Amino acid sequence: MKSSLKLFLTLLIFVSCDQTGTEPQRYSIETLMSNNRxxxxxxxxxxxxxxxxxxxxxxxxxxxxxxxxxxxxxxxxxxxxxxxxxxxxxxxxxxxxxxxxxxxxxxxxxxxxxxxxxxxxxxxxxxxxxxxxxxxxxxxxxxxxxxxxxxxxxxxxxxxxxxxxxxxxxxxxYSYNSISNNDMYLVFDLSLSRGVDKMFLYNMATKQRVEISNQKANYWGQGFDKDDNNYYYTTNFDGEFHYLMSYNIETGKRALVYKADWDVVNSSLSKNDTYRVITVNEDAQNKIMVKHNKDNSLIKFKGLDKMNINSITFSDDEKMMRLTAGSSGSPGDIYTYNILTDELKKITSNLNSKVNPSDLVSGEVIRYKSFDGLEIPAILYKPHSAKREAKVPALVWVHGGPGGQSRIGYRSLVQYLVNHGYAVLAVNNRGSGGYGKTFYSLDDKNHGENDLQDCVWGKHWLEKQDYIDSEKIGIIGGSYGGFMTMAAMTFEPDVFKVGVNIYGVTNWIRTLRSIPPYWEASRNQLYKEMGDPYSKDSIRLYNISPLFHAKNIKNPVMVLQGANDPRVLQIESDEIVQAARESGAYVEYLLFDDAGHGFVKKQQQIEGNEKILTFLNNYLK
Missing domain, CATH: 2.120.10.30 (TolB, C-terminal domain)
Structure with missing residues (x-):
């Protein structure tokens, strides 16, 4: 979905025996949250x-x-x-x-x-x-x-x-994409549905517009070249994945610039068009290349071999680059790179010096079959000490969305949970981005149904691992993942031993009727994907909303919510907590008065993550 719909959360890590047999240190939440962002x-x-x-x-x-x-x-x-x-x-x-x-x-x-x-x-x-x-x-x-x-x-x-x-x-x-360097043109798009956009080139002097999009597909603007002769965009109109195209302003001709086996998610030119940056989302992690446009040679960065580069920008004189890079076992940092001297300089040091990187774990991409044979990608975070003789409890992690993606990268909550003895399987259920438009559309008007079964079958995969305690598997997620958590506890009440719902939707009719007004650009897109709450779709939305079926909840649940959340209103959590308690279920509720959709302040994260661990230790371990 567009970035305005993208709802996001956090995940990652745990404990180990190194090659000398020494147990890794177990860290407090204060120590791990002393990492910076x-x-x-x-x-x-x-x-x-x-x-x-x-x-x-x-x-x-x-x-x-x-x-x-x-x-x-x-x-x-x-x-x-x-x-x-x-x-x-x-x-x-x-x-x-x-x-x-x-x-x-x-x-x-x-x-x-x-x-x-x-x-x-x-x-x-x-x-x-x-x-x-x-x-x-x-x-x-x-x-x-x-x-x-x-x-x-x-x-x-x-x-x-x-x-x-x-x-x-x-x-x-309209959603704005780019403004030309000469101030003459504006590129904007209009989202018609989850898979169809219209993109326009608008002349700000004549007020005339020309449609760049020529097929029913997604279109994402990537900017003009230096002289405003060409406009660049990504689209998926004749394939599963997005690729980079150019549109000539004078002739209207289109040409392929770059195509990969995965989504090209970003591309940009340096100030004088000397270099082009291309970012590909390859199996849940960014692969970035910097090409010299004169000879197509690639810049190779020394000192970042084990890091995942997430973004790059250039200085106006094209002598310097700003990079962000990290890994699933280390928070992302900001670097500068001098192209002339080949010097890499670290600007931030976000990992707490008290944390030994070898105590943390890296995510591993795995795949498993769901109920209907569909292959589901996921990221496994396995405690170092997990083994057949020392089985560990586990959590199925569900990302935000709909249409989000769990990706390789550092997240404090997952690292904290894994460090304290929990395996985490971050599931990219059907409907997740990054795996082609067919996979992306598989949950349309089927939310909380087949995608929920993908999570259930993720649990089944965990049960088969000899280092997992099959009797101690829970589910956790935020935003859309919080909805999936409550759907699991409501519609599959015997599957997961506990559920942790972090500001998740529980009443889709209300949520879709109360989306923030500034989401108007995506309202139709969201209604076509989820269902129109003012139409007969409301029947299905009622049927998949956990609030109306809270009597089914059997196992312990924890709910976290921000009082200022404009996307998932506080009443969503208030009501599901009350309904679940009235049905006899055990529920813990943590409400932050000064938080929105996501807990930005460190103290909020420390309190929230610590209470999640306490809840899991009490009811899952």
Whole structure:
């Protein structure tokens, strides 16, 4: 699904005997959560500084690194809200960041001027995001739903005067992809269904538009070349996976640029088109290549052989790259790479120095057959000490979505659980992204049914492993995965010994009727996939909603929820907790008053993860 629908969560790890027979250390949640998380990484205009965000203070703040001296400066000092770096002004060098209130997802754009933060996009229900800069670098493009909460209009703001003007009025739930370097063209798309988009090239001077999409398929914009002669996009119109295409602005001709056996998920050009970055989602992990466009040679990075590179951006002078890289056994870090000197420099050190990386585990991709013979991919996190003579309990982990994907990468909760003796099987049930459009569509209007059976059969696979205690297998998941957890506890009440529901949907009729207004671009897509709650589809939605069948719940359940969650409302968790308790089931409920859809603050994660482990130790181990 589009990124606006993508609902996301966390997973990973455990304990081991090394080659000398020494037991690995068991870590407290405070120690593991003393790992940091970082995001962003924006070069200043001259390439001398890098701007990024980190939660090293306990909550995300903005930091700046002088790349010549390695001196780091904390730019913001928030203690309540998360601040995320957005960019430097190429004109003034001033810093932009974004922040919402208590996880309500109504992010505003802020400019730091004369030591003070200026809200460029005020409004209690306004949601805004930065989209780029005008050719003369005097104005910043951004989108905002201030006029109508359903639609994002395109604006530009003068950096010196802060005067804002609307550039494009959006009355059809278009999603913006790219703005040309010469400020002439805007590319946007309209989602018609889960598998069909329309993509348009809009001339901002003549107000005319041309459709780039020429087949019923998905289309994802990837940007213009330097001279705005060609537009690049990915599509899957004649195959299972997305591949990279070009569209010539003058002639309208299309040409294949790059195709792989998996989804091409991102592609970008450096400032002067010298290099092209291509990212492929290969079996649940990114494979990134950087090609020199003159001779198609590839840049090879020294020092990152065992790391998974997740993203790359270039400085304007094309001398430097910012990379993010990590592994399933190590948190992702930010690096810079000097192309001229071949020097790799680590900007962040997110793994707590008290944690020995060898105590953590790496995820292993496995596959198993479901009830109907369909092959289901999954990622196994096996405790080091798990063996036939020392069987361990296990959890089936279900990702968010619908349409999400569990991927290879570090997640504190899974590492914490595995470190304390639990195997974790992260299931990519039918309907998951990354495995082709046929697999992706297999759960359409079948949610909580066949995809639930994929999870049940994941449990059956675990039962057959000689290092798993087959009597001690539970299920855990967040958002859509939380729904699947409650569906398992409701519709398959004898299968899993416990369930942990992290802000999961339990009443699909209400959830689909109350989705945030700024999801309007994806409303039709979601209704066609899940069902229209205002039509006869509501009967099926009622039938798959755990709330209305809570009397079936037998085994212990834990529910975690954020009070400010705009996607899965607090009432979803309140009601399922009450209904399950009234049916006689044991339920633990943890509500965070200052959290939204996802627990961003470290203290929330520490408390939540620790209580999950206590619950599992009491009712599963």
């Amino acid at each position: 970082s995001s962003g990484g924006y070069f200043s205009k001259d390439g001398s500084k890098l701007l990024y965000s980190s939660d090293k203070s306990g909550i995300f703040n903005v930091y700046e690194v002088d790349l010549n001296t390695d001196k780091e400066t904390q730019v913001t000092s928030s203690t309540e809200e998360s601040y995320f770096a957005q960019d430097y002004s190429p004109l003034t060098g001033e810093i932009f960041y974004s922040a919402d209130k208590g996880g309500n997802e109504n992010s505003h754009l802020y400019l730091i001027r004369d030591g003070k933060s200026v809200d460029l996009t005020p409004g209690e229900k306004t949601k805004a995001s930065l989209l780029g800069w005008t050719q003369n670098e005097k104005q910043m493009y951004f989108q905002s739903n201030a006029r109508n909460p359903k639609y994002f209009d395109l604006y530009k703001v003068d950096i010196k005067t802060l005067e804002t003007v609307m550039v494009f009025k959006n009355d059809k739930a």
